Amino acid sequence: MSKGTIHNRDKFLSHIADRLGREQKTDVSRPDWKYQPQWAVYQEKTSDELCALFNENSEEKGTHVLETTMDQLEETVEYVMKTYDGSPMVATDDERFAEFGLTDVFDKNNVHIWDAESGERNIEKAKQANIGFLFSDVSLAESGTIAQFNDRNIARSVSLLPTTYTAFIPKSTIVPRMTQVTARIHKQGGDGENISPYINFITGPSNSADIEMNMVVGVHGPVKAVHIVILDA
Amino acid sequence: MKISLFVTCLGELFYQEAAKDMVEVLERLGCNIDFPRGQICCGQPAYNSGYRKDAQKAAKQMISAFESSEYIVTPSGSCAGMFKEYPGLFQDDSTWHEKAQKVADKTYEFTQFIVNVLDVEDLGAVYHAKATYHTSCHMMRLLKETESPFKLLNNVEGLELLPLENSYDCCGFGGTFAVKMLPISEQMVDEKVRHVEETGADVLITADGGCLMNIKGRIDREGKPIAVKHIAQILNSRS
Amino acid sequence: MAMKIGEKPFFDRVDDALDDTFMHQSMANAQDGLRGKKIAATEGDEAIGDWEDWRSAGEEIRRHTLENLDYYLEQLSENFAKRGGHVFFAETAEEANAYIQQVAKEKNAKNATKSKSMVTEEIGLNEALADVGCQVHETDLAEYILQAEEGDRPSHIVVPSLHKNKSQIRDTLKEKAGYSGTDQPEELTAFARSQLRDVFMNADIGITGCNFGVAETGTVSLVTNEGNANMVTSYPETQISVMGMERLVPTWEDLDVMVNLLSRSAVGQKITTYVTNVTPEVGLQSVDGPKDFHLVIVDGGRSKALGTEFQSALHCIRCAACVNVCPVYRHIGGHAYGSIYQGPIGAVLSPILGGYEEYGELPYASSLCAACTEACPVKIPLHEQLIRHRQIYVEEGYADKSEQAAMTAFGIGASTPSLFKIATKGAPTFAKPFVHEGSISNGPGPMKLWTKIREFPAPGKENFRKWFKEHKKGDS
Numbered sequence A: 001m002s003k004g005t006i007h008n009r010d011k012f013l014s015h016i017a018d019r020l021g022r023e024q025k026t027d028v029s030r031p032d033w034k035y036q037p038q039w040a041v042y043q044e045k046t047s048d049e050l051c052a053l054f055n056e057n058s059e060e061k062g063t064h065v066l067e068t069t070m071d072q073l074e075e076t077v078e079y080v081m082k083t084y085d086g087s088p089m090v091a092t093d094d095e096r097f098a099e100f101g102l103t104d105v106f107d108k109n110n111v112h113i114w115d116a117e118s119g120e121r122n123i124e125k126a127k128q129a130n131i132g133f134l135f136s137d138v139s140l141a142e143s144g145t146i147a148q149f150n151d152r153n154i155a156r157s158v159s160l161l162p163t164t165y166t167a168f169i170p171k172s173t174i175v176p177r178m179t180q181v182t183a184r185i186h187k188q189g190g191d192g193e194n195i196s197p198y199i200n201f202i203t204g205p206s207n208s209a210d211i212e213m214n215m216v217v218g219v220h221g222p223v224k225a226v227h228i229v230i231l232d233a
Numbered sequence B: 001m002k003i004s005l006f007v008t009c010l011g012e013l014f015y016q017e018a019a020k021d022m023v024e025v026l027e028r029l030g031c032n033i034d035f036p037r038g039q040i041c042c043g044q045p046a047y048n049s050g051y052r053k054d055a056q057k058a059a060k061q062m063i064s065a066f067e068s069s070e071y072i073v074t075p076s077g078s079c080a081g082m083f084k085e086y087p088g089l090f091q092d093d094s095t096w097h098e099k100a101q102k103v104a105d106k107t108y109e110f111t112q113f114i115v116n117v118l119d120v121e122d123l124g125a126v127y128h129a130k131a132t133y134h135t136s137c138h139m140m141r142l143l144k145e146t147e148s149p150f151k152l153l154n155n156v157e158g159l160e161l162l163p164l165e166n167s168y169d170c171c172g173f174g175g176t177f178a179v180k181m182l183p184i185s186e187q188m189v190d191e192k193v194r195h196v197e198e199t200g201a202d203v204l205i206t207a208d209g210g211c212l213m214n215i216k217g218r219i220d221r222e223g224k225p226i227a228v229k230h231i232a233q234i235l236n237s238r239s
Numbered sequence C: 001m002a003m004k005i006g007e008k009p010f011f012d013r014v015d016d017a018l019d020d021t022f023m024h025q026s027m028a029n030a031q032d033g034l035r036g037k038k039i040a041a042t043e044g045d046e047a048i049g050d051w052e053d054w055r056s057a058g059e060e061i062r063r064h065t066l067e068n069l070d071y072y073l074e075q076l077s078e079n080f081a082k083r084g085g086h087v088f089f090a091e092t093a094e095e096a097n098a099y100i101q102q103v104a105k106e107k108n109a110k111n112a113t114k115s116k117s118m119v120t121e122e123i124g125l126n127e128a129l130a131d132v133g134c135q136v137h138e139t140d141l142a143e144y145i146l147q148a149e150e151g152d153r154p155s156h157i158v159v160p161s162l163h164k165n166k167s168q169i170r171d172t173l174k175e176k177a178g179y180s181g182t183d184q185p186e187e188l189t190a191f192a193r194s195q196l197r198d199v200f201m202n203a204d205i206g207i208t209g210c211n212f213g214v215a216e217t218g219t220v221s222l223v224t225n226e227g228n229a230n231m232v233t234s235y236p237e238t239q240i241s242v243m244g245m246e247r248l249v250p251t252w253e254d255l256d257v258m259v260n261l262l263s264r265s266a267v268g269q270k271i272t273t274y275v276t277n278v279t280p281e282v283g284l285q286s287v288d289g290p291k292d293f294h295l296v297i298v299d300g301g302r303s304k305a306l307g308t309e310f311q312s313a314l315h316c317i318r319c320a321a322c323v324n325v326c327p328v329y330r331h332i333g334g335h336a337y338g339s340i341y342q343g344p345i346g347a348v349l350s351p352i353l354g355g356y357e358e359y360g361e362l363p364y365a366s367s368l369c370a371a372c373t374e375a376c377p378v379k380i381p382l383h384e385q386l387i388r389h390r391q392i393y394v395e396e397g398y399a400d401k402s403e404q405a406a407m408t409a410f411g412i413g414a415s416t417p418s419l420f421k422i423a424t425k426g427a428p429t430f431a432k433p434f435v436h437e438g439s440i441s442n443g444p445g446p447m448k449l450w451t452k453i454r455e456f457p458a459p460g461k462e463n464f465r466k467w468f469k470e471h472k473k474g475d476s
Helices: A009-019 A047-060 A073-083 A103-108 A121-128 A178-190 B009-013 B016-028 B044-049 B052-066 B077-089 B094-105 B110-117 B137-142 B148-153 B182-199 B209-221 B231-235 C010-019 C021-041 C051-067 C069-082 C093-107 C118-123 C125-131 C141-148 C166-177 C185-202 C228-234 C252-267 C311-315 C321-325 C327-332 C343-354 C371-375 C382-395 C401-413 C417-434 C447-453 C464-475
Strands: A005-007 A064-068 A089-091 A111-113 A131-135 A138-140 A145-150 A164-170 A198-202 A224-230 B002-005 B032-034 B072-074 B107-109 B126-134 B157-162 B203-206 B227-230 C086-090 C111-114 C135-138 C205-208 C212-214 C219-224 C238-244 C274-278 C292-298
Touching (some): A009 C086, A073 A103, A073 A224, A089 A121, A178 A198, B009 C464, B016 C464, B044 C401, B052 B094, B052 C382, B077 B209, B094 B107, B107 B110, B110 B148, B110 B231, B148 B157, B148 B231, B182 C327, B203 B209, B209 B227, B227 B231, C021 C252, C021 C327, C051 C069, C093 C125, C118 C238, C125 C135, C141 C166, C417 C464
Parallel strands (some): A005 C086, A064 A224, A089 A111, A164 A224, B126 B203
Antiparallel strands (some): A145 A198
């Protein structure tokens, strides 16, 4: 990306300060909020309980949930491939697939691994795919949501364009709610680290209730969603 | 207990029976009632229409009339709510602001006073009817009084209280709104009347003169066989 | 087009709305349906603790942000530009549009896709881009439908096409887009999906609004259920996000609270299907990300509310919770407000942004039942602000002269006990000619409008004060 620019800022901000009846502020410390109900949510839940909540809330959104162990993971993936129309398929470029021993099953079934170097071709692959495979970085028990820190390799098209998205959810990634994710990003942001350019929270298939308030799935994004919860701990 | 009656302009002009019932109920509970003679109208019609200065005139008159009262009790949730707005009317005038705050702090709607101050829930009332209750917006949302009328009505012998669909929706009164926005108000009151009819009740009960005037006005115009009563009339009934 | 909807005077718009039976019924159905969902996801959801605490948290964050708006806008723009993005501060709609037109011209852009955004409706961006030869394609299903029916406008800030039924939608798509299916929502939606897929891929520019800008990282946060914000921000080379200047939070932690309030209050979801957070890229480019990212921050009259009693109206997060409980909106729908911002928040915001001349009647389109104030997730005292607008309307001389005279008389009457005494004494006599069977059916003067649709009570025959005096005598 080119070098950034800022236009018309000084006049704009000094007008705001005027309206607020004071000098422009150059230093503000964000207070410790008096009300912070978010931290108490599911605070006392065990890892097993959070996992059960994640599954339950995923299913409530129409997501197909499969719980599996490391041993049976490959088998589960084969089952998902068969159930959701198999090839063509696409996956993010993510080291975790190897870590979780999925390289073989992906190879065997011709899953296209996102390859940033080959450019636009990837988008075409994702568009045609029946299934897109990806890892959830953090998973929210409260709502059955997956969170992804996307970048050029862990591309967001994989969760967006195929008819079905299939997310791998290591049980260890399940946290109570969005609070735990945003706290982590806040810490990164505050430390001056570069945060991921695309941070996506996804909860089940794309949907809309715009026509007479009828819920319809698969508007622009995926029509179906699968969560493979891996009991890794 | 010494209390001052704030009868409201609607109560004084149109709903004298309800006002009398209220006096009798409170006396039976041992209250010593006085009637400050300087009272007129709380000023809500002017206030809500944007006439702040004219509302201030009314407010000053009322504050002066009730300044020395111990408790102020009124048969209208909305008018009690208006007394609570008084301090806000005098933000730039510390003397009147202070007086207004004192008046606001000792003001109670009729059922609220009985349940929360006198700590009484059973008035020994008897009223044989199938009825439903209209919760007024100002009582519910400005005064935050949602339970007292039901506590008292649930102890009325012979009264069958039926739930009212969409009870939380406004009846369309809104003071000058009822005439200024007549076509909208008409839709609102019609929907309210329809829901009341659907309960199958013979009597609609409310604790607010404005809503009563509006809903009753429409029910009577449409010739529906439903009586509209102020809650004091039910609570003072013995047969 | 911009913020204003239609040319007719207010009461004509109201009459049109009341004549539209489908619209009328669908608003009521939507409200009734949403009510249960919202309650279940807010005060009814034990898992999140006390909903009131969440509202207080939201209010606290919004108040602090607005009180320090200049600081956080500076931080946001700084962080956005640091990562290579371009920030343009626009005081007016014209300035915003001119900048975006300039970008479009430089890119030689012919097609743009847009995810749902109220602020771009407010500034009339689609028309501005059309003027420079760039067609904007709406991609939110509801906005897509409205765009197909040329000239139709949003009637709800969250569900813009709420006023249209499925057969109207089918007919529009048949006529304008070559649709040939039934009026089943699934089929209509599938058609829109197939039509828009290529549009997404071939657009030169992607346009979004901004639900929340996150100051600490220079991030644009977008909430959708359809995923169209992801589409719009993934494939075009250039992305332009337009943000109302108040729509930001200091940090990600605050974003968490606001997204929760917004999702639950809007349609009773725990979280929307997509929460899409885009920050300009640093280093190597993604294949599916913009190469050029612009953030346009719009004042558009908002600053008029700063430092006034209306400042908290800028706390609004556009969830439409107030619209969804408003009994007036229930009956007249969105278009009658004549503004893209409808319902209670519309009646508060429109006069601030567009002036009293145009929108001064809107604050009167409320019975002041306060359901809006009770519903607002960031505790904006909406009904109080409606009263405040009315005061200004009166003080600035917009009010009807006869009403002013009547209120002056009221003020005198209500502060002069002797006059009131005469009036109450005289009332039964004065009213007598109009009373039939205990009430008045066709009253004179100010009673005339009232009695058009309702009976007016006849003044009681007895004098209450006299009764009370005698009653007390009897006591002692």
